[in-house]
Amino acid sequence: MWLQKTGRNTKRLESTLGAALALLAALAAGGCSAAYVEGNTSSVLLVVETIAGGAPLLSDVRDDQGVVFNCHAEVKVLTRAKNQIGVGPGPAEDVRVTRYSVSYRRSDGRGTQGLDVPYTISGNLAAIILVNESTTFSLDLVRHQAKLEPPLSNISGFQVVTMFADVTISGETISGKAVTASGSAQITFADFVGTPESCEG
Numbered sequence: 001m002w003l004q005k006t007g008r009n010t011k012r013l014e015s016t017l018g019a020a021l022a023l024l025a026a027l028a029a030g031g032c033s034a035a036y037v038e039g040n041t042s043s044v045l046l047v048v049e050t051i052a053g054g055a056p057l058l059s060d061v062r063d064d065q066g067v068v069f070n071c072h073a074e075v076k077v078l079t080r081a082k083n084q085i086g087v088g089p090g091p092a093e094d095v096r097v098t099r100y101s102v103s104y105r106r107s108d109g110r111g112t113q114g115l116d117v118p119y120t121i122s123g124n125l126a127a128i129i130l131v132n133e134s135t136t137f138s139l140d141l142v143r144h145q146a147k148l149e150p151p152l153s154n155i156s157g158f159q160v161v162t163m164f165a166d167v168t169i170s171g172e173t174i175s176g177k178a179v180t181a182s183g184s185a186q187i188t189f190a191d192f193v194g195t196p197e198s199c200e201g
Contacts, residue, residue, distance in 0.1 A: 048183030
């Protein structure tokens with residue numbers, strides 16, 4: 001009788017240990033998932049491929065007559081299905097882009113808005129990007145208002161300031177899953193002489 005009880009207890013212990021090990025293995029495997037899988041529950045990825053073709057930009061804070069102009073650039077955005085194997089994606093995975101924002105930063109770490117960098121801006125978009133396709137938007141990287149306010153309005157003479165514009169595109173799939181994409185462009189501001197009014201690479 002004692003041997004029979006011991007055998008049953010041993011089997012119960014082995015079963016419990018097996019379940020615990022399976023749980024640990026599942027948790028470990030979950031921790032190996034790619035970040036975009038854990039942070040994005042949609043079946044597609046939204047990607048900013050290029051901003052202004054990937055080139056650094058020069059932006060005049062005012063022209064020779066003291067007039068300011070916005071700084072716009074072409075932003076190429078594409079979608080990619082996460083699962084490229086099996087049944088192809090359908091219309092429910094197409095992405096409707098609805099909004100964008102631009103924030104600014106400097107490599108020296110100074111980042112107070114209205115003092116070190118312009119204020120963050122945002123705007124609306126209205127377009128649908130089919131899965132595994134791309135489209136291009138013309139966005140304001142720097143608006144007129146920013147060149148009338150510090151720190152850009154303070155630039156004069158031989159002063160040159162380089163910043164990074166961080167662009168975020170937001171939208172959702174037709175099935176209602178939120179998606180976002182981001183990219184950055186380098187912009188050098190100065191009171192240039194005889195340069196185009198907007199950005200140039």
